[in-house]
Amino acid sequence: MNWTLILPELVLAMAGLVILAVGVLPKRDTDFATGMAVLGALLLAGVLVVAQPEGEAFLGQYVSNAFTKFMKILVLAGGALGLVLAMDWNRKEGLARFEFAILILFSTVGMMIMVSANDLIALYLGLELLSLSLYVIAAFNRDSARSAEAGLKYFVLGALASGLLLYGSSLVYGFSGSTNFDGIADAIAGSEGAPFGLVIGLVFVLAALAFKISAVPFHMWTPDVYEGAPTPVTAFFATAPKVAAIALLTRVVAGPFAELAVEWQQVLLIASLCSMVLGSLAAIGQRNIKRLMAYSSIGHVGYALIGLAVGSEMGIRGLLLYMAIYLFTNVGAFAVLVAMRRDGRALEGVDDLAGLGRTDPAMALAMTVFMLSMAGIPPLAGFFGKLYVFLAAVQGGYWTLAVVGVLSSAVSAYYYLRVIKVMYFDSGEALDPRPPSLSVVLAGTGLFTVFFFLFPTPFLAAAQAAVAALVG
Amino acid sequence: MIAALAFYVFAAILIASAVMVVTSRNPVHSVLFLILAFFNASALFLMAGAEFLAMILVIVYVGAVAVLFLFIVMMLDIDFTQLRQGFQRYAPVGGVIGAILFLELLFVYGSWQFAPDAATLRMNVVPVEPGVSNTEALGRLVYTDYVFLFQVAGLILLVAMIGAIVLTLRDKSVDSKRQDIATQVARAEAVVLTKVPAGAGLATMGITRRKLPEAPKPKAVAHDDPGHSGGGHH
Numbered sequence: 001m002n003w004t005l006i007l008p009e010l011v012l013a014m015a016g017l018v019i020l021a022v023g024v025l026p027k028r029d030t031d032f033a034t035g036m037a038v039l040g041a042l043l044l045a046g047v048l049v050v051a052q053p054e055g056e057a058f059l060g061q062y063v064s065n066a067f068t069k070f071m072k073i074l075v076l077a078g079g080a081l082g083l084v085l086a087m088d089w090n091r092k093e094g095l096a097r098f099e100f101a102i103l104i105l106f107s108t109v110g111m112m113i114m115v116s117a118n119d120l121i122a123l124y125l126g127l128e129l130l131s132l133s134l135y136v137i138a139a140f141n142r143d144s145a146r147s148a149e150a151g152l153k154y155f156v157l158g159a160l161a162s163g164l165l166l167y168g169s170s171l172v173y174g175f176s177g178s179t180n181f182d183g184i185a186d187a188i189a190g191s192e193g194a195p196f197g198l199v200i201g202l203v204f205v206l207a208a209l210a211f212k213i214s215a216v217p218f219h220m221w222t223p224d225v226y227e228g229a230p231t232p233v234t235a236f237f238a239t240a241p242k243v244a245a246i247a248l249l250t251r252v253v254a255g256p257f258a259e260l261a262v263e264w265q266q267v268l269l270i271a272s273l274c275s276m277v278l279g280s281l282a283a284i285g286q287r288n289i290k291r292l293m294a295y296s297s298i299g300h301v302g303y304a305l306i307g308l309a310v311g312s313e314m315g316i317r318g319l320l321l322y323m324a325i326y327l328f329t330n331v332g333a334f335a336v337l338v339a340m341r342r343d344g345r346a347l348e349g350v351d352d353l354a355g356l357g358r359t360d361p362a363m364a365l366a367m368t369v370f371m372l373s374m375a376g377i378p379p380l381a382g383f384f385g386k387l388y389v390f391l392a393a394v395q396g397g398y399w400t401l402a403v404v405g406v407l408s409s410a411v412s413a414y415y416y417l418r419v420i421k422v423m424y425f426d427s428g429e430a431l432d433p434r435p436p437s438l439s440v441v442l443a444g445t446g447l448f449t450v451f452f453f454l455f456p457t458p459f460l461a462a463a464q465a466a467v468a469a470l471v472g
Numbered sequence: 473m474i475a476a477l478a479f480y481v482f483a484a485i486l487i488a489s490a491v492m493v494v495t496s497r498n499p500v501h502s503v504l505f506l507i508l509a510f511f512n513a514s515a516l517f518l519m520a521g522a523e524f525l526a527m528i529l530v531i532v533y534v535g536a537v538a539v540l541f542l543f544i545v546m547m548l549d550i551d552f553t554q555l556r557q558g559f560q561r562y563a564p565v566g567g568v569i570g571a572i573l574f575l576e577l578l579f580v581y582g583s584w585q586f587a588p589d590a591a592t593l594r595m596n597v598v599p600v601e602p603g604v605s606n607t608e609a610l611g612r613l614v615y616t617d618y619v620f621l622f623q624v625a626g627l628i629l630l631v632a633m634i635g636a637i638v639l640t641l642r643d644k645s646v647d648s649k650r651q652d653i654a655t656q657v658a659r660a661e662a663v664v665l666t667k668v669p670a671g672a673g674l675a676t677m678g679i680t681r682r683k684l685p686e687a688p689k690p691k692a693v694a695h696d697d698p699g700h701s702g703g704g705h706h
Contacts, residue, residue: 002620013623058617058618061620099637099638103634106627106630106631132631132635136631175584196580197580200576
């Protein structure tokens with residue numbers, strides 16, 4: 001039962017080892033073959049996740065249910081899309097080394113372990129497997145000082161966050177006598193009132209996880225790392241790891257610490273409010289589109305955290321939907337950023353998009369869709385994401401969150417609309433033709449964003465089932 | 473009685489050397505005090521009956537990590553006075569954060585409740601069969617109950633290794649001096665066959681080797697240059 005239950009992770013990790021061994025052998029670079037093999041492995045893992053039975057394995061260290069399945073599908077999709085965005089870019093930048101795909105694969109394994117972790121040790125190991133891969137691919141362009149700086153900065157701050165997580169975990173373990181989530185929940189239920197040490201431990205764990213999802217006030221690293229890392233790596237950072245970390249945060253607060261809701265709700269409330277406000281205000285002055293997207297992602301984490309801060313089933317459902325929509329919209333927007341290249345040189349300025357409306361109408365249209373969706377304009381997917389979390393906030397009586405959310409949403413519309421204005425009303429030269437892989441990603445994510453309102457039911461049902469598994 | 477005395481001696485030396493790690497001016501002394509701290513911590517582990525942890529601490533931390541520290545401190549040209557420059561400016565902030573953490577620790581300790589029979593419970597947390605050593609008991613646990621986590625930890629180390637190679641290995645570097653055995657063996661000009669005519673003596677042939685057309689100069693060149701790979705000449 002143990003080994004069959006963890007089949008998706010097992011198969012993915014074994015595939016990674018095999019691809020690594022095979023990739024080393026030939027003298028020439030095997031980046032394309034390796035990338036394709038990793039994509040195949042991710043797809044296979046996706047199928048296995050769908051077919052995965054529910055239950056617990058390894059004395060409750062690992063859990064599989066509707067919630068973990070929902071999140072793992074998202075994570076696998078994010079990993080695969082991130083790899084597709086990166087392959088052509090890496091070739092053009094002279095970074096085509098086969099280890100990139102392997103690192104993406106192992107980070108995906110880490111994310112899946114995080115999502116399924118039902119034990120503080122499993123949580124930490126999954127997070128570390130993810131983070132270590134991310135540090136390396138942030139510095140993947142090792143000859144660029146900015147990329148190396150991004151990797152080093154992320155590594156040093158990430159190590160600090162890991163230290164906080166371990167310190168918090170040790171306090172939690174000391175006061176509850178168990179590292180297992182169920183054991184912690186039992187210990188909390190058994191004690192009258194919240195033990196003080198446990199609350200401090202919880203706050204440390206929350207701080208470390210807030211660092212990973214770059215929620216204010218633990219967001220300082222985000223703009224620098226997003227700007228310095230190669231663009232497809234930034235795309236990957238902004239999508240899959242964030243979804244996985246949000247999933248982990250949700251599992252931690254809604255699982256073992258559900259009884260301490262009063263304690264963590266205020267922490268998440270403040271993080272959510274600050275993230276929304278900072279994300280909308282700080283992005284206004286940005287000229288570099290990667291920095292702009294970094295602040296935008298901080299804002300989006302703020303909106304998503306509303307769902308968690310209200311602490312209701314409806315809120316968590318909204319959060320899950322928000323993350324799913326955020327993932328696909330963001331991948332689409334970053335596909336445009338990856339395609340920004342003129343005379344073989346990658347561009348990063350917002351002004352470099354000028355004239356795109358005339359030189360490449362299809363891509364300009366796609367970018368418009370993504371920007372409007374992120375701003376939350378009605379028929380697009382992003383609107384529904386925000387709608388569900390705001391509804392949950394209103395129903396829970398958290399008026400401050402809803403009002404600040406709507407206001408900062410309106411402010412953030414300014415810089416999203418500015419990108420559209422630059423594309424259609426400024427004049428500029430044409431970009432290099434984009435590779436077919438990016439066109440496919442753009443079309444897929446664009447269609448999802450536009451036509452989400454026609455078929456929200458399956459997503460809602462899946463999110464509802466996930467929440468039921470999590471809370472029930 | 474002796475055990476208690478030994479505990480306090482080791483603990484006192486541990487704390488004192490930890491303080492010295494932070495305060496000593498010479499970074500090499502800091503690392504040496506760190507090694508002393510590790511040794512004392514390992515002694516404490518031994519006294520607690522965790523001989524495996526004690527040995528691992530010495531092997532891993534003293535044997536590898538601390539020696540590595542020592543190497544780095546000695547080999548890198550780090551200006552430690554420059555590193556300390558901001559000390560005055562940042563000391564208040566750091567002090568406040570440290571004080572908050574210390575207060576939290578105090579609060580945590582204050583809310584900690586000791587079970588009345590904690591002292592006896594501590595002695596037999598896990599009932600170990602007689603004849604099973606500490607190491608064996610740990611091994612049984614790690615390879616059965618915690619095998620999943622153990623394997624994930626292995627993956628993390630693998631990723632660390634891949635990362636180190638990806639970020640630092642440069643294959644086709646001009647400066648790398650590698651031994652190319654094939655070239656070395658096939659080298660033609662190392663051995664010179666001289667045909668000595670019958671009756672020719674030292675006067676005509678000379679005692680020394682004939683001069684080679686041009687001697688290879690030792691310099692950093694591409695590793696496929698046969699002139700460079702003469703084993704042991706440079």
